[in-house]
Amino acid sequence: MKKLNRKLIRGTNWALAGILSLLGFSGCDKIFQMEYGSPSADFKVTGRVTDEEGRPLSGVRIVAPNVDGKWGKQDYPSPHDTTYTDPDGKYTYRYNAGFAPDSLYLKLRYEDPTARPAYDSDSVTVGFAKGDLKGGDNRWFKGEAEKEVNVTLKRKKR
Incomplete structure (x- = not known):
């Protein structure tokens, strides 16, 4: 038994x-879900990618390989995200930061995605500070910040 x-x-x-x-x-x-009561902020980078003659470049890949942020004394998580330019060379990169950081630096890399790239890659670091945030509700949404970054890609030397 x-x-x-x-x-x-x-x-x-x-x-x-x-x-x-x-x-x-x-x-x-x-998908990482934020719990109720997590402060958040929206960051947006817009701009235009052109060649040296000022012509818009369509289909340029914009990669955000690194987001460096500080939240108090801790480092901030870093997503790997991509967007592309439209036919007018314009792009918009949005980043929603849960647990709104005190400062945030987006590193954006601009590259020609074709099999035989005609243009050299370029990278830019865009910095945001807590004071850049506008339109917050003084509770959980800390606001949004937007910066414009125009980039000129140079032709590869043959």
Whole structure:
């Protein structure tokens, strides 16, 4: 009888562990969700990418490989994000920062995505300070900041 009880308890434990792990994994989401009450801020960089003659460059890839921010004394998480210029060479890069940082530096890399690039890559670091944020609600949304960065890509030397 004692042996049967142990087997029953052990079997029940395994079944519960299996069910709970299935439910737990299905409840996980790949997108990081902010909890209620997390201060946030929106940062936006707009601009235009042109060649040396001032003509707009369409389809230039703009990569944000690094976001350097400070939140109190801690470093800020860094996403790897990409956007492209439209036919007029214009682009908009948006970054929503949960846990609004005290300062934020977006490093943007501009590159020709074609198989045989005609233009050299260039990179720019755009800095935002706490004072740049406008339109916050003085509660959880700290506001939004926008900067314009126009870039001229140089032709590769042949």
